[in-house]
Amino acid sequence: MKSPFYKRLLAISNRLCTDYIETIRSKRSDFTRLRKVSLHDLFLQMVANKGKSQKNELYDYYSEVKASMDVSATAFYNARMKFNPEALLTIMQDLTKEEYENPVDLVTLNGYYVMAVDGSDFLLPNTEKIREKYGYCTNQKEHQGQAMSSISTIFDCINKLFLDVSINPYKYSEHSSALNHLATVDRLLPEDAKYLCIFDRGYAGIRIIDQIMERHQKFLIRLTANSFKREQEQLSLESPDQWIDIKYDRARTNWHRKDFQFCEKLLNTTYHLRFVRVYFEDQKGNEEYSTFITNLPEDEFDTNAIAELYYVRWDIETSYRSLKSQLRVEEFSGNRDVLIRQDIYAGAIVYNAVSMSITENKKHQPAPHERYKYDMQINRNYAIGVL
Numbered sequence: 001m002k003s004p005f006y007k008r009l010l011a012i013s014n015r016l017c018t019d020y021i022e023t024i025r026s027k028r029s030d031f032t033r034l035r036k037v038s039l040h041d042l043f044l045q046m047v048a049n050k051g052k053s054q055k056n057e058l059y060d061y062y063s064e065v066k067a068s069m070d071v072s073a074t075a076f077y078n079a080r081m082k083f084n085p086e087a088l089l090t091i092m093q094d095l096t097k098e099e100y101e102n103p104v105d106l107v108t109l110n111g112y113y114v115m116a117v118d119g120s121d122f123l124l125p126n127t128e129k130i131r132e133k134y135g136y137c138t139n140q141k142e143h144q145g146q147a148m149s150s151i152s153t154i155f156d157c158i159n160k161l162f163l164d165v166s167i168n169p170y171k172y173s174e175h176s177s178a179l180n181h182l183a184t185v186d187r188l189l190p191e192d193a194k195y196l197c198i199f200d201r202g203y204a205g206i207r208i209i210d211q212i213m214e215r216h217q218k219f220l221i222r223l224t225a226n227s228f229k230r231e232q233e234q235l236s237l238e239s240p241d242q243w244i245d246i247k248y249d250r251a252r253t254n255w256h257r258k259d260f261q262f263c264e265k266l267l268n269t270t271y272h273l274r275f276v277r278v279y280f281e282d283q284k285g286n287e288e289y290s291t292f293i294t295n296l297p298e299d300e301f302d303t304n305a306i307a308e309l310y311y312v313r314w315d316i317e318t319s320y321r322s323l324k325s326q327l328r329v330e331e332f333s334g335n336r337d338v339l340i341r342q343d344i345y346a347g348a349i350v351y352n353a354v355s356m357s358i359t360e361n362k363k364h365q366p367a368p369h370e371r372y373k374y375d376m377q378i379n380r381n382y383a384i385g386v387l
Contacts, residue, residue, distance in 0.1 A: 198221075
């Protein structure tokens with residue numbers, strides 16, 4: 001039987017010097033001798049971080065592991081500066097890959113893992129170096145001049161797992177992050193795994209659609225009024241759900257003119273896709289609608305199910321809220337870029353560990369039932385504390 005997620009996480013902390021040492025080293029000379037601060041302690045302290053001051057974090061950690069704190073906070077954080085943050089992302093993805101290779105605890109919907117891609121802005125330490133690296137906010141009165149980063153993730157909305165996390169400059173391209181996430185998911189999921197990926201309006205574009213279809217996977221994207229406007233005009237109150245051919249001429253490929261190869265592909269490809277318009281009443285009783293584009297068939301998701309499916313992506317929004325408010329990731333261990341990235345990746349590891357700890361102690365139905373989302377929410381605060 002597969003051991004619990006948190007035990008596998010702890011087991012990795014004992015294999016850092018063997019399995020992950022080349023990824024961890026920022027320089028080949030790092031961690032070549034045994035010192036007072038071990039890789040084991042560095043790793044576990046990062047995932048145990050509670051957003052307190054450096055000295056209090058170290059005091060709590062060494063108290064919890066019942067060891068004497070014979071190292072100064074400065075020495076400890078100097079050692080952390082040598083720990084490559086990307087190693088934490090590798091560890092997170094290795095653990096996640098194991099879950100999908102042996103998915104006894106994972107839930108699918110109509111045979112699909114339901115993914116979502118989205119981003120969120122994180123407040124960073126407002127130092128000159130961080131502002132130069134990541135940028136800063138100029139258009140919000142509350143945070144004007146504040147150093148910020150745009151974090152992007154791909155997230156399993158039902159199983160509550162981060163599969164990839166990218167830490168980017170403020171206002172970084174959402175589309176570029178999304179394409180990178182899709183490539184990562186290909187690497188993490190087994191070849192026979194099926195997933196559908198949900199996107200908000202900011203991601204509506206043919207390149208993302210093309211990449212997902214190349215992978216023989218499914219997608220659902222909410223459209224703006226101007227996205228695929230020519231095709232949206234064919235929808236009506238009488239025919240709100242139609243399969244429509246999307247064709248490109250030279251004028252329509254102008255947006256992609258810098259990528260000659262992709263332009264040629266667009267000119268020689270017809271995309272047969274489903275456009276779905278869902279009508280609803282707003283709070284004032286006025287009729288409104290949302291329009292979606294997808295390649296999901298009607299026998300798996302009818303018109304009403306498309307609208308319900310889209311709102312499953314809301315869980316990626318709540319995951320960011322959890323990172324910020326419950327795990328207090330924005331209360332960084334220090335002002336250095338290395339520590340900032342370590343804290344964000346470590347927060348994602350802990351989030352996944354909490355999700356799997358909850359999941360492993362639940363009895364699942366083949367698809368999420370009415371109480372599933374509620375149960376996950378009421379247990380998460382408690383589970384974070386226990387973990």
